[in-house]
Amino acid sequence: GDSVTQMEGPVTLSxxxxxxxxxxxxxxxxPSLFWYVQYPGEGLQLLLKATKADDKGSNKGFEATYRKExxxxxxxxxxxxxSDSAVYFCAVNRGGSxxxxxxxxxxxxxxx
Amino acid sequence: xxxxxQSPTHLIKTRGQQVTLRCSSQSGHxxxxxxxxxxxxxxxxxxxxxxxxxxGRGNFPPRFSGLQFPNYSSELxxxxxxxxxxxxxxxxxxxxxxxxxxxxxxxxxxxx
Numbered sequence: 279g280d281s282v283t284q285m286e287g288p289v290t291l292s293x294x295x296x297x298x299x300x301x302x303x304x305x306x307x308x309p310s311l312f313w314y315v316q317y318p319g320e321g322l323q324l325l326l327k328a329t330k331a332d333d334k335g336s337n338k339g340f341e342a343t344y345r346k347e348x349x350x351x352x353x354x355x356x357x358x359x360x361s362d363s364a365v366y367f368c369a370v371n372r373g374g375s376x377x378x379x380x381x382x383x384x385x386x387x388x389x390x
Numbered sequence: 391x392x393x394x395x396q397s398p399t400h401l402i403k404t405r406g407q408q409v410t411l412r413c414s415s416q417s418g419h420x421x422x423x424x425x426x427x428x429x430x431x432x433x434x435x436x437x438x439x440x441x442x443x444x445x446g447r448g449n450f451p452p453r454f455s456g457l458q459f460p461n462y463s464s465e466l467x468x469x470x471x472x473x474x475x476x477x478x479x480x481x482x483x484x485x486x487x488x489x490x491x492x493x494x495x496x497x498x499x500x501x502x
Binding site for chain 1: 423425430431432433434435438440445446448480482487488490491492493494495496
């Protein structure tokens with residue numbers, strides 16, 4: 279079945295540091311790829327998405343590129359802020375499928 | 391536009407009891423998906439309802455059941471609660487079975 283493998287952390291960074299969270303997936307067909315963020319005590323918020331190979335999703339300074347050849351969708355941000363402290367989930371949705379398949383999530387803490 | 395809402399926010403039940411969780415979908419959405427998120431894990435797909443019919447189910451036993459109403463709101467019912475059912479239950483609505491899912495804040499269920 280479909281699956282997602284991502285860096286689990288936890289990771290602690292200083293403000294303005296560079297962030298990379300690795301994510302690889304296994305899915306048949308032409309899946310869509312997502313990054314969700316979960317702030318403490320809250321539900322999931324969609325951070326960005328990409329629906330086809332070589333697409334780049336971006337939002338709030340975060341970026342991720344859909345790499346079909348390496349089945350990857352790594353999340354990057356050039357300069358993190360304290361407000362980016364949260365848990366980040368990579369997810370895949372096989373085309374037409376009813377469900378999202380999530381990775382285990384990575385907790386990020388950014389210190390001032 | 392009202393987003394996805396869930397009730398209650400928190401719930402404490404005793405092993406063996408039954409529980410009902412509720413979800414109101416976002417305006418214009420006809421599909422509701424339910425996920426279970428255990429502590430420190432990514433969300434796991436329970437099932438999806440599309441136009442009042444179950445449309446896909448994850449690896450959960452039959453004591454997890456659901457309903458969708460004509461206004462597209464939904465209920466998740468869990469019978470014979472077990473300690474391992476303690477989790478955050480997330481509801482997501484979408485405009486179709488493979489469309490982008492928007493999550494509610496979740497219901498935190500604790501089984502003692």
